Amino acid sequence: MKKILVLLSALLLLCSFSCDxxxxxxRIVQLNHRFFDAQGQPVAGKKIDYYLGYSTPDAGVSPExxxxxxxxxxxxxxxxxxxxxxxxxxxxxxxxxxxxxxxxYLDPTSFNAQSFYFLENGExxxxxxxxxxxxxxxxxxxxxxEGIGNPYYSNDNDAIYSFNVAKxxxxxxxxxxxxxxxxxxxxxxxxxxIGTGDNYVIQNL
Amino acid sequence: MKKSxxxxxxxxxxxxxxxxxxxxxxxxxxxxxxxxxxxxxxTALNHFYTTPVGIDxxxxxxxxxxxxxxxxxxxxxxxxxxVPDFTAYTRSTQSVYYMQLTYEVDLKKNWxxxxxxxxxxxxxxxxxxxxxxxxxxxxxxxLGGYLNFKLAAILKAYAxxxxxxxxxxxxxxxxxxxxxxxxxxxxxFTLGLKIN
Numbered sequence: 001m002k003k004i005l006v007l008l009s010a011l012l013l014l015c016s017f018s019c020d021x022x023x024x025x026x027r028i029v030q031l032n033h034r035f036f037d038a039q040g041q042p043v044a045g046k047k048i049d050y051y052l053g054y055s056t057p058d059a060g061v062s063p064e065x066x067x068x069x070x071x072x073x074x075x076x077x078x079x080x081x082x083x084x085x086x087x088x089x090x091x092x093x094x095x096x097x098x099x100x101x102x103x104x105y106l107d108p109t110s111f112n113a114q115s116f117y118f119l120e121n122g123e124x125x126x127x128x129x130x131x132x133x134x135x136x137x138x139x140x141x142x143x144x145x146e147g148i149g150n151p152y153y154s155n156d157n158d159a160i161y162s163f164n165v166a167k168x169x170x171x172x173x174x175x176x177x178x179x180x181x182x183x184x185x186x187x188x189x190x191x192x193x194i195g196t197g198d199n200y201v202i203q204n205l
Numbered sequence: 206m207k208k209s210x211x212x213x214x215x216x217x218x219x220x221x222x223x224x225x226x227x228x229x230x231x232x233x234x235x236x237x238x239x240x241x242x243x244x245x246x247x248t249a250l251n252h253f254y255t256t257p258v259g260i261d262x263x264x265x266x267x268x269x270x271x272x273x274x275x276x277x278x279x280x281x282x283x284x285x286x287x288v289p290d291f292t293a294y295t296r297s298t299q300s301v302y303y304m305q306l307t308y309e310v311d312l313k314k315n316w317x318x319x320x321x322x323x324x325x326x327x328x329x330x331x332x333x334x335x336x337x338x339x340x341x342x343x344x345x346x347x348l349g350g351y352l353n354f355k356l357a358a359i360l361k362a363y364a365x366x367x368x369x370x371x372x373x374x375x376x377x378x379x380x381x382x383x384x385x386x387x388x389x390x391x392x393x394f395t396l397g398l399k400i401n
Contacts, residue, residue, distance in 0.1 A: 021337055021340060023338050025339035025340045025342070026374055028376075029378065078291050080292050108379070108380070109378055
């Protein structure tokens with residue numbers, strides 16, 4: 001009897017640990033996304049796929065979530081906090097890539113509103129901004145774009161942020177600089193005129 | 206940690222040596238049973254899952270008069286029935302490692318009742334087609350009792366009813382699902398055998 005109990009206690013002490021768990025179970029985020037065409041009109045009835053990490057439809061990977069936009073071009077859903085970046089791909093991606101975008105800066109304490117635009121390849125140019133720092137204590141915490149276009153790619157380590165934006169407009173880039181030495185955050189904004197060609201900007205901080 | 210270890214060794218030594226005193230005994234006993242946690246309240250486990258049949262196992266370390274200190278495990282696997290606008294997954298497994306205090310009260314002839322209180326560490330593991338996607342951790346408190354019937358000298362059958370509540374360490378947030386996934390409450394029915 002005692003041997004059985006010793007064995008049982010050993011079994012009870014066995015715990016399973018898993019790595020590579022894609023979501024953080026201690027946080028839930030709500031996403032509120034709206035989808036517009038190039039003229040700013042809501043796009044209804046479009047199937048939108050969400051992928052984790054750099055998975056793309058090209059790789060034959062199934063989406064994490066798939067939703068269809070309502071009459072106001074909206075999609076709203078909640079999820080456990082994704083540990084990797086979340087990407088949006090719109091229906092028709094394989095043919096003309098209308099939306100291939102990064103979901104930006106999920107925060108459990110906000111509704112995470114973000115707009116996406118159906119812009120075909122010929123209508124867009126690339127805008128890329130790279131931040132260069134005078135001190136290694138500085139880093140970018142957040143970089144968003146206000147204007148007609150979609151966030152395409154970001155590399156926080158190299159402070160590179162890339163957007164696909166409509167031609168012939170003025171966009172505003174909002175960014176937050178964090179100084180780890182002083183523990184100070186500074187949010188700044190800057191306008192950029194977009195013409196008909198790609199834009200690559202170096203911003204010294 | 207060292208202090209806890211020495212304390213356990215001391216308690217075991219006391220238990221073994223104190224058998225002669227008749228009130229403090231090293232008294233191994235084992236309960237094994239099926240458990241049906243029927244979820245209640247405005248929680249995710251109540252609204253989005255089917256009621257499972259799980260297992261509940263605990264065994265005693267020592268006995269003081271008719272009180273026992275037990276450690277145990279209970280587990281149940283819930284099938285997710287789906288919510289249109291929340292993370293898609295298929296199954297959630299609830300595992301609880303708990304400590305239990307009981308006190309047995311004899312009724313007439315072969316019958317007895319055992320009220321208990323449990324304090325446990327719970328893990329809720331959400332899976333999608335077998336792949337683990339998220340883990341929620343929580344603290345479970347359970348209050349209830351067993352009704353025991355003596356079948357033989359070392360064997361009793363028991364039925365249990367308890368109320369359990371778990372608070373998960375989920376951060377506050379704006380999503381309506383935060384409140385549903387922050388807590389779970391259940392009436393737990395158990396049926397099993399006690400060997401000692």
